[in-house]
Amino acid sequence: AQKITQTQPGMFVQEKEAVTLDCTYDTSDPSYGLFWYKQPSSGEMIFLIYQGSYDQQNATEGRYSLNFQKARKSANLVISASQLGDSAMYFCAMRGNNFNKFYFGSGTKLNVKP
Amino acid sequence: DTGVSQDPRHKITKRGQNVTFRCDPISEHNRLYWYRQTLGQGPEFLTYFQNEAQLEKSRLLSDRFSAERPKGSFSTLEIQRTEQGDSAMYLCASSPDGTGGANEKLFFGSGTQLSVL
Numbered sequence: 001a002q003k004i005t006q007t008q009p010g011m012f013v014q015e016k017e018a019v020t021l022d023c024t025y026d027t028s029d030p031s032y033g034l035f036w037y038k039q040p041s042s043g044e045m046i047f048l049i050y051q052g053s054y055d056q057q058n059a060t061e062g063r064y065s066l067n068f069q070k071a072r073k074s075a076n077l078v079i080s081a082s083q084l085g086d087s088a089m090y091f092c093a094m095r096g097n098n099f100n101k102f103y104f105g106s107g108t109k110l111n112v113k114p
Numbered sequence: 115d116t117g118v119s120q121d122p123r124h125k126i127t128k129r130g131q132n133v134t135f136r137c138d139p140i141s142e143h144n145r146l147y148w149y150r151q152t153l154g155q156g157p158e159f160l161t162y163f164q165n166e167a168q169l170e171k172s173r174l175l176s177d178r179f180s181a182e183r184p185k186g187s188f189s190t191l192e193i194q195r196t197e198q199g200d201s202a203m204y205l206c207a208s209s210p211d212g213t214g215g216a217n218e219k220l221f222f223g224s225g226t227q228l229s230v231l
Contacts, residue, residue: 006156045207047220100162102220104156104157
């Protein structure tokens with residue numbers, strides 16, 4: 001069965017510091033995609049970063065990077081130089097071998113302190 | 115590209131009434147998904163369309179729920195005989211046919227917040 005696990009319901013980080021949000025996944029599919037989304041209090045889901053299961057290098061998008069450890073089935077999001085606007089819910093998601101569904105974790109609420 | 119549009123933004127209804135939500139995906143996107151999200155939780159998959167074909171349905175989608183995507187463009191999600199447990203945010207998302215990579219990401223609408231009294 002496909003499953004995404006986010007074990008940190010809430011995190012605090014000081015402004016300008018880096019923070020890591022944990023995500024582990026479970027799948028038997030040989031090919032899959034991993035995503036991180038940000039959901040501010042306004043509710044919209046904002047795509048942050050993508051990692052393919054066959055990608056050799058960790059994905060990076062500006063201040064976001066994905067620490068992909070395939071053997072451990074983990075896909076942690078690293079946010080460098082946190083900003084107050086980073087305060088939001090963060091969801092890890094996975095697309096399996098087909099595109100019929102994406103699985104989401106329960107999310108981590110990040111609070112950035114000034 | 116105007117993004118994924120959902121209507122209405124908010125819906126308040128009484129228990130037992132029927133409600134219908136509409137989703138207009140990004141025009142060139144063949145894939146359309148419906149999700150349900152309750153407060154503090156991640157989105158839960160409801161159903162998936164490839165063009166007009168409904169290819170996947172969650173067990174969460176009881177016989178009171180039905181979704182359509184006529185002509186492979188907009189989609190509707192209907193809930194019959196609503197219950198208080200149906201209160202949630204209903205999210206629609208679309209994506210283009212997979213070309214691999216980040217292009218396969220989901221583009222979400224702003225959602226329809228349903229409150230069943």
